[in-house]
Amino acid sequence: MMKNPKRMFKDRVYEQLARIGKAVASPQRLELLDLLSQGPRTVENLAQEAHLTVANTSRHLQILRAARLVEAEKEGVFVRYRVADEAVADFFRSLRVLAASRLAELDQITRHFFKDRDALEPVDRQALLARVRKGLVTVLDVRPPEEYRSGHIAGAMSLPLHALQERLAELPRNQDIVAYCRGPYCVLAAQAVELLREHGFRAVRLEDGVTDWRAHGLPVARGDKAF
Amino acid sequence: MMKNPKRMFKDRVYEQLARIGKAVASPQRLELLDLLSQGPRTVENLAQEAHLTVANTSRHLQILRAARLVEAEKEGVFVRYRVADEAVADFFRSLRVLAASRLAELDQITRHFFKDRDALEPVDRQALLARVRKGLVTVLDVRPPEEYRSGHIAGAMSLPLHALQERLAELPRNQDIVAYCRGPYCVLAAQAVELLREHGFRAVRLEDGVTDWRAHGLPVARGDKAF
DNA sequence: CTACTATTCAATTAATTAATTGAATAGTAG
DNA sequence: CTACTATTCAATTAATTAATTGAATAGTAG
CATH class of the missing domain: 3.40.250.10 (Rhodanese-like domain)
Structure with missing residues (x-):
C-alpha cells in the first residue's frame, strides 16, 4: 500500500532524528563525546585516552562526523577533532543526567567505585x-x-x-x-x-x-x- | 592484559549511558517517545498512530522500558504506557532540537513538506x-x-x-x-x-x-x- | 625524492538489532 | 468455563553495526 505523504514525511523526520540517536548508541562514541566536550583532541590522543585502536577511534569519529556532532581540522599530519557546537556538549550532558536519574545500575557502579x-x-x-x-x-x-x-x-x-x-x-x-x-x-x-x-x-x-x-x-x- | 580498575569503571559507565543511546537509536522508538511525551497511550493506539504492527510496537516498548524511559500499567486487557518522567520528554525534545540545529536535511524535509x-x-x-x-x-x-x-x-x-x-x-x-x-x-x-x-x-x-x-x-x- | 608520521578506508568476520509470524499469556464478558 | 480481546514472547530471517587488519592516503622532515 502506498504511504500517504504525511506518513512519508513522518518516517523521514524520525529517520533524521535517529541519526543523532544512532550516533550516541555506542559506549565508545559516548566516551569520545565526553572527552571532546572538554576541548579539542587529536585522534591518537583520543585513542589513547579511550583505550581504543587508532583505526577504531577514527571509525567512530567518522560516524559522529556523519551525524554532524563533531568537526575536524588538519594540523600538519594531525587531525584535531572538536564538538561541532556547544549544544552537542550540552546534549551529551542531558543524556548523562537522564541516565543518572533513570538507571539505578549507573548509580550503583559509581557509588561502588x-x-x-x-x-x-x-x-x-x-x-x-x-x-x-x-x-x-x-x-x-x-x-x-x-x-x-x-x-x-x-x-x-x-x-x-x-x-x-x-x-x-x-x-x-x-x-x-x-x-x-x-x-x-x-x-x-x-x-x-x-x-x-x-x-x-x-x-x-x-x-x-x-x-x-x-x-x-x-x-x-x-x-x-x-x- | 588485565584492565585496570579505572578502565573497567569507565567501560561500565559508558555502557550504562549507551543504554539510553541505544533506546533512542531507532526511528520507530523516537516516534513512540514523541507520542508518549504528549500523554499516556495504549499499545494498540500507539501502533495505529505510528503505523506499526502491535507486536512490533510492543517489542519497541519493551526496549524503551528496559532503558527505564517508559512505564506501563494495566487497565483491564489494555496496557497503558507513559513516559517514566517528564525528564524523558525533555530529553526527547533536546535530541529533536539538536537534530534541528545540526542536520540540514531535517530542515529541508520539513520546509519542503x-x-x-x-x-x-x-x-x-x-x-x-x-x-x-x-x-x-x-x-x-x-x-x-x-x-x-x-x-x-x-x-x-x-x-x-x-x-x-x-x-x-x-x-x-x-x-x-x-x-x-x-x-x-x-x-x-x-x-x-x-x-x-x-x-x-x-x-x-x-x-x-x-x-x-x-x-x-x-x-x-x-x-x-x-x- | 625517500622514509617517516598520523589518519582513513576497505574487506572480512562476528555480534547485534529489527521485523515477521505464530504461539503463549493475561484479562474479561457472557 | 468458553471465547473473545489486547499484549507479549520466541523463533526465524534479514539487515545493520562493530572491531580487526592491512592497504591507502596525506603531510612533512631531511
Whole structure:
C-alpha cells in the first residue's frame, strides 16, 4: 500500500532524528563525546585516552562526523577533532543526567567505585562561587591544561593531577580546596583529593564538570586566566 | 592484559549511558517517545498512530522500558504506557532540537513538506502569553483531548482537528487564532490553519508543542480547564 | 625524492538489532 | 468455563553495526 505523504514525511523526520540517536548508541562514541566536550583532541590522543585502536577511534569519529556532532581540522599530519557546537556538549550532558536519574545500575557502579575515595558533599554552587570570589576557597581544575584553557569554572586554577605531587607548595593550607575534573564519572578529582588529604590539606571533590557549571548558568572562563 | 580498575569503571559507565543511546537509536522508538511525551497511550493506539504492527510496537516498548524511559500499567486487557518522567520528554525534545540545529536535511524535509501550508511566523512567546491573558488571541490545541488534558499551553482551548470543521462557529472572527499541536514535525496544526483560513479566519501555526513551552519556562496547565 | 608520521578506508568476520509470524499469556464478558 | 480481546514472547530471517587488519592516503622532515 502506498504511504500517504504525511506518513512519508513522518518516517523521514524520525529517520533524521535517529541519526543523532544512532550516533550516541555506542559506549565508545559516548566516551569520545565526553572527552571532546572538554576541548579539542587529536585522534591518537583520543585513542589513547579511550583505550581504543587508532583505526577504531577514527571509525567512530567518522560516524559522529556523519551525524554532524563533531568537526575536524588538519594540523600538519594531525587531525584535531572538536564538538561541532556547544549544544552537542550540552546534549551529551542531558543524556548523562537522564541516565543518572533513570538507571539505578549507573548509580550503583559509581557509588561502588568511589566509595571511601572522597567525601562528596552537596556543594551549594552559588555559595561556592561567592566564596571563590572572596578568596576563601581554592578551586582546582585537575584536568590537562588544554582542557582548562578550552573552558573552566570561573575562578579555578589549573593544576593537572600528574603535576600535583610536586606542586603542593603552591596550595594554601589555611583554606578549603575544592577539586574538579570532567564530571561525575571522571576519577582525576577523586585521586587529587586523596593525595591532598594524605598531605594534610582540607580537600573535597566537586562532582560538576564545566558543562554542568554552564548548564546551571554559572560563569565559565576560557584561556589561561582564572576569571 | 588485565584492565585496570579505572578502565573497567569507565567501560561500565559508558555502557550504562549507551543504554539510553541505544533506546533512542531507532526511528520507530523516537516516534513512540514523541507520542508518549504528549500523554499516556495504549499499545494498540500507539501502533495505529505510528503505523506499526502491535507486536512490533510492543517489542519497541519493551526496549524503551528496559532503558527505564517508559512505564506501563494495566487497565483491564489494555496496557497503558507513559513516559517514566517528564525528564524523558525533555530529553526527547533536546535530541529533536539538536537534530534541528545540526542536520540540514531535517530542515529541508520539513520546509519542503510545509511549504505553502502555513505561515510560520516567529512568535514571541512572552508576547503571545500576554495577549492570551488579555483575551486578544485564541490559542487552539488541536491534538486529541486526552493529550490536551495531560498538559497544554496555559490558556489554550481544546478543539481537536477532526472536530474542527463542525465547530467553527465556536471561534471568534474578530481576533487572531494561533493553533498548535505536538511540535514542529506534527501536521495537525498546519492542517487546522489551512482549514481555518479557507473559512476566512485569521490563523497562524505555533511550532511549539507543550514540551517546548515548558522548556522556555512558560506556564503549562493540566486537565480540562484552559488555565 | 625517500622514509617517516598520523589518519582513513576497505574487506572480512562476528555480534547485534529489527521485523515477521505464530504461539503463549493475561484479562474479561457472557 | 468458553471465547473473545489486547499484549507479549520466541523463533526465524534479514539487515545493520562493530572491531580487526592491512592497504591507502596525506603531510612533512631531511
